[in-house]
Amino acid sequence: MNILFFITPKSEVACVYEDDSLRQALERMEYHQYASVPMLRRDGKYVGTLTEGDLLWGIKNQYNLNLREAESMPVTTISRRMDYLPVNGKSDMEGLVDKALNQNFVPVVDDRGYFIGIITRKDIIRYFYEKKMPGHMPLQLQG
DSSP states (O other): OOGGGGOEEGGGSOOEETTSBHHHHHHHHHHHTOSEEEEEOTTSBEEEEEEHHHHHHHHHHHHTTOHHHHHTSBGGGSOOSOOOOOEETTOOHHHHHHHHTTOSEEEEEOTTSBEEEEEEHHHHHHHHHHHHSTTSOOOOOOO
16 A cells, blocks of 8 residues: 555645744644644755654753743754654555554655655554444544
């Protein structure tokens, strides 16, 4: 199976850019109600993953909970605990599922490292559930 079957394209994904301010990143994540988002360069290259925890601990440890001071700082001043490992369109299902076990989404990049979308763990679970349980009611997952 081609893993691109599962992709949510970049145009439908909330992202932050490495030159966004902490405030912009917080507001974007709050608006979309996401706990983690892909971080990109302005040219579209995948940089890593920014989480609520990264922001919380960064603001606490680097800015002593002073949001005014953190407001103008680029999001790259925040240390990230773990970047979600990306896959590309040629990756196999085994590699995709292996990454999805530890990430709530898997970034998808092209051969040059440019971000093209994500594959959510929810979509993978839904696919396998419906394949394994034909004729059952579709799985209703929130979010």
